[in-house]
Amino acid sequence: MKNEMNQIGIKGLPWKNRAGWAVLVLAAALLAAGCSDKKDAAEATASVETAVSEEAGGEENDGASQEAENQGDADQGDTTQADESEPEEASQPETGVDPKAIYEAVGQAVELPSMMEGDDDFISNYYGIDPEALESYVFASAEDATLADSVIIMKVKSEDAVAGIEECLNTVLSQKAAEMEDYIPEQYEIVSRSSVKTEGLYVYLVISEKAGDIESVIRSALK
Numbered sequence: 001m002k003n004e005m006n007q008i009g010i011k012g013l014p015w016k017n018r019a020g021w022a023v024l025v026l027a028a029a030l031l032a033a034g035c036s037d038k039k040d041a042a043e044a045t046a047s048v049e050t051a052v053s054e055e056a057g058g059e060e061n062d063g064a065s066q067e068a069e070n071q072g073d074a075d076q077g078d079t080t081q082a083d084e085s086e087p088e089e090a091s092q093p094e095t096g097v098d099p100k101a102i103y104e105a106v107g108q109a110v111e112l113p114s115m116m117e118g119d120d121d122f123i124s125n126y127y128g129i130d131p132e133a134l135e136s137y138v139f140a141s142a143e144d145a146t147l148a149d150s151v152i153i154m155k156v157k158s159e160d161a162v163a164g165i166e167e168c169l170n171t172v173l174s175q176k177a178a179e180m181e182d183y184i185p186e187q188y189e190i191v192s193r194s195s196v197k198t199e200g201l202y203v204y205l206v207i208s209e210k211a212g213d214i215e216s217v218i219r220s221a222l223k
Contacts, residue, residue, distance in 0.1 A: 096201070099153040102221045103138040106151060109217045110210050113149050115140040127175075129154075129168045133161040135201075148176050148187040150207040151214060162203060169196045169205045176207060 106112070118139040120131040131137075135155045142149040152169060156162050173194060180188035194207045197215070199222045206214045 096155065097221050099136050099138045099155050099202070102153055102218055103140065103151060105221055106214050106217045110213050112151070112208075113147055114143045115149070115151070116143050127168050127172050129165065130161075133157060133165065146184055146187070148180050148184075148191050148207050150176065150205065152206075153202065153204040153218065156201045156203060159201065162198060162201065165203045166196055166198060169203060173205060173207070 118126075118141070123129040123137075123139050124131060133156060135157050137154040138151065139154075140151045150172070152172065154165055154169075156165050173191065173196065177188060177191045180191055190209055190211075191207055194205065194211060196203065196205050198204075199219070202222055204215075204218055206218070208214055
């Protein structure tokens with residue numbers, strides 16, 4: 001009886017159908033035996049129940065594994081889509097060359113006398129320049145009072161303020177000329193050859209024997 005049950009195949013059928021099919025096989029086996037051998041009948045029943053239980057468990061596990069795999073694929077797809085939808089960081093527009101960087105380039109290209117730089121209070125109190133109108137600036141003058149050398153480079157925040165800054169730098173030029181005219185004529189000549197220049201939002205004034213070389217560096221930096 002055992003051998004006969006083991007040779008009976010129930011693979012390939014849905015497990016729910018296999019249970020019914022197995023019962024039919026069991027009934028046929030019992031009838032064939034005439035129900036005379038209770039031990040064999042009990043063993044046959046146990047074999048069929050075990051086979052049906054194992055097949056049912058296998059079907060359920062296979063179904064659960066497939067569902068988990070499908071869910072994993074869906075989660076991976078969602079993650080990929082979220083990554084692809086992340087916006088790129090917007091690039092920041094360039095604001096131009098910092099006057100301080102231009103001044104450093106001047107110092108590397110041209111030999112200057114020892115210079116001192118004015119701060120917000122200095123340019124405001126002495127020349128009426130509003131620091132709030134400027135994005136950045138350099139106001140450098142010779143430490144030696146007998147020298148008129150000055151390198152002033154200012155970047156204005158808006159075009160509306162350019163004319164006002166030009167006027168202020170012309171005031172600087174006039175004061176330098178007045179200081180040198182009666183006392184140091186050679187320095188006065190240097191001042192008199194100088195002028196305020198504008199390139200876009202940049203306003204600059206160079207007073208120096210080497211003004212041509214210094215202004216060339218500035219123009220190159222502003223291209």
